[in-house]
Amino acid sequence: MASEKIITTMSGIPLKAVYTPEDVAQINFAEILGTPGSPPYTRGIYPQMYREKQWTIRQFSGFTTPEETNKRLKYEYQMGQTGLSVAFDAVTENGLNSDDPRAQGDIGAGGVPTNSLADMETMFEGLPIDRVNTGVIGNPPASLPLSAMYFAVAEKRGIPWRNLGGTTQNDILLFTVCNTPIDQIPPRALIRLSVDLVEWCAINLPHWNPVSIASYNYRENGINAYQELAFLLANAIAYLEEGLRRNRLTIDQLAPAISFHLAAHNDFFEEIAKFRAARRMWYRLTKERYHAQNPRSQVLRFHVQTAGSTHTYQQPFNNIVRIAYQVLAAALGGAQSIHANSFDEAICLPTEQSVLLSIRTQQIAQFETNVSNVVDPLGGSFHVECLTNEIEERAWDYLKKIENEGGLVTAIESGWVHREWRNAMEEYGRKVASAEYPMVGVNCFQMEEEPYECEVFRPDPHAGSILAGKLEALRRTRDQKVVSAALERLRQASKAGENVMPAVLEAVKALATLGEIIDIWRDLYSIWTPAVVR
Amino acid sequence: MVVGMALRDAGMEVVYGGNQTPKGIVNTAIQEGVDVIGLSVYSAGHMRLISEVIQNLKKERVEDILLVVGGIIPRVDIPVLKEAGVDEVFLPGASPDKIVEFIKKNAGLKGEGK
Numbered sequence: 001m002a003s004e005k006i007i008t009t010m011s012g013i014p015l016k017a018v019y020t021p022e023d024v025a026q027i028n029f030a031e032i033l034g035t036p037g038s039p040p041y042t043r044g045i046y047p048q049m050y051r052e053k054q055w056t057i058r059q060f061s062g063f064t065t066p067e068e069t070n071k072r073l074k075y076e077y078q079m080g081q082t083g084l085s086v087a088f089d090a091v092t093e094n095g096l097n098s099d100d101p102r103a104q105g106d107i108g109a110g111g112v113p114t115n116s117l118a119d120m121e122t123m124f125e126g127l128p129i130d131r132v133n134t135g136v137i138g139n140p141p142a143s144l145p146l147s148a149m150y151f152a153v154a155e156k157r158g159i160p161w162r163n164l165g166g167t168t169q170n171d172i173l174l175f176t177v178c179n180t181p182i183d184q185i186p187p188r189a190l191i192r193l194s195v196d197l198v199e200w201c202a203i204n205l206p207h208w209n210p211v212s213i214a215s216y217n218y219r220e221n222g223i224n225a226y227q228e229l230a231f232l233l234a235n236a237i238a239y240l241e242e243g244l245r246r247n248r249l250t251i252d253q254l255a256p257a258i259s260f261h262l263a264a265h266n267d268f269f270e271e272i273a274k275f276r277a278a279r280r281m282w283y284r285l286t287k288e289r290y291h292a293q294n295p296r297s298q299v300l301r302f303h304v305q306t307a308g309s310t311h312t313y314q315q316p317f318n319n320i321v322r323i324a325y326q327v328l329a330a331a332l333g334g335a336q337s338i339h340a341n342s343f344d345e346a347i348c349l350p351t352e353q354s355v356l357l358s359i360r361t362q363q364i365a366q367f368e369t370n371v372s373n374v375v376d377p378l379g380g381s382f383h384v385e386c387l388t389n390e391i392e393e394r395a396w397d398y399l400k401k402i403e404n405e406g407g408l409v410t411a412i413e414s415g416w417v418h419r420e421w422r423n424a425m426e427e428y429g430r431k432v433a434s435a436e437y438p439m440v441g442v443n444c445f446q447m448e449e450e451p452y453e454c455e456v457f458r459p460d461p462h463a464g465s466i467l468a469g470k471l472e473a474l475r476r477t478r479d480q481k482v483v484s485a486a487l488e489r490l491r492q493a494s495k496a497g498e499n500v501m502p503a504v505l506e507a508v509k510a511l512a513t514l515g516e517i518i519d520i521w522r523d524l525y526s527i528w529t530p531a532v533v534r
Numbered sequence: 535m536v537v538g539m540a541l542r543d544a545g546m547e548v549v550y551g552g553n554q555t556p557k558g559i560v561n562t563a564i565q566e567g568v569d570v571i572g573l574s575v576y577s578a579g580h581m582r583l584i585s586e587v588i589q590n591l592k593k594e595r596v597e598d599i600l601l602v603v604g605g606i607i608p609r610v611d612i613p614v615l616k617e618a619g620v621d622e623v624f625l626p627g628a629s630p631d632k633i634v635e636f637i638k639k640n641a642g643l644k645g646e647g648k
Contacts, residue, residue, distance in 0.1 A: 102555070106583070312626070312627070313606065313626040313627065314625075314626075314627060346606065346626065347606060347608055348606075348608060426539060432627070433629060439627070442627040443627070450609065456608045456610065461582065
């Protein structure tokens, strides 16, 4: 007799055919659900959620030059986007100037090159950054000068820092594990610098999120839903621990500064359950381990991005549908802000047309589906409540594994994280190759001829010379004495272990370039080679 | 990575070059005495990067190294790349077995008797 096939979620959680009241009979709902806006926040971080304010539509954008990016940001804003988000090119993300000999071929190709305060000013010209907040999606060490540039732009416009809203990603993970950049400094140095930004913003910019722990990047490499939560928390713990170690700020000053960036992957209910579990876990962590008293410390505020790795190169219009489902999952999971990838993302950067569709996808979810009218509409579902509990349990178990390796920073340095990530990626690849994870158009329903014509966005090959020209002009016109003095002050502050942000701000305002600032840290900390994974 | 594993399983020796400049890639290839260079490209700057690799291969007179490219390459670019000297382009989702097969068939043959 054939035994009943076990069907699981993508992360391997077994699924019954149907869930009944019996499955939730033992659950103490008062304890594990609470009400929206109250501990343990499973149902949402605000009492009214989208009834009061829809999630922010925040499309991550940037390419070619600050001028072109400014045009795109304005277009998106006109089309109804409610938050801004800037993608920097690989060269800028790596903390190199566009004319650095180490920068080759990539300028303006995957994001906007940003070398100085002048570039940041150009990028935000004519945009109401006092009313609309911005995600500065840069990671350490570049996250410090890039944020400083943005803060300096606001200051120049008379916007008080205490009112300025926005986020810097500032997550050490991307360029220590997911990518190997050229000339990166060691993880411990990255944490030091990241937490300098966190600390400084916690005091000076109460509405700025100086870190957005991006488990999204992990997830894109093949790890599953509960591993994603474990890494999310392990990463946050690393920041909190470093912040608390300095003995300058309390948990209730640090924790509210932390925000998050999660993926919305394919398994619809698993993703929704994941978001709910994430909120409950953060509450438990901050309350029980760190004794946070301030409710603002205990609420998981998060941005969601639809999972790029699920979008296919083949039959790209299919991605429109994937993205719509993923946006819906994020909405049902209570995200504060969403980026919907563009359908052509598997092929190129978004065109105006494809990013417009991403914005419309979100607007249709917000205004036509009516899912915003009830808070946590899936709360109480026998299936979703069970799944939320299961994911939480597995996530705590995996977090213990990470902590047994010495915590995230040590686990990155030892190569453990790279190995876990590689194993997950191989398994994911195997499952896609065998069609155990169906991918319509790729391992099933393939077509010899592409049915859809997709306009391909091309980066401008002149971006490199345009940016080199700007740098040349900048160096000619700025006061070199002031720049050198500012960079020297930064070197001293960095060496002395002071919080470097005041010195970074001074350097940025003096028109020091991104590369000049980061080279100081390269000199100080030397170049890191990640543990090689074979 | 998945491709690397498939190549290893098929008995080939794989050297991970890491994130390098085009010149660096070719230098590593020469140092390691490889038969094949496999480039994984995910940034939108692939045309320029790949043409620089080809230029460096020409400069160093090692054009007999098989050059295969994988990653995010718009279909319209494939013929252009092959014209320029890329031996094969593998699109996202390409079966690792097909890649192994191609390399087995073509590595070491380039530049012979043609």
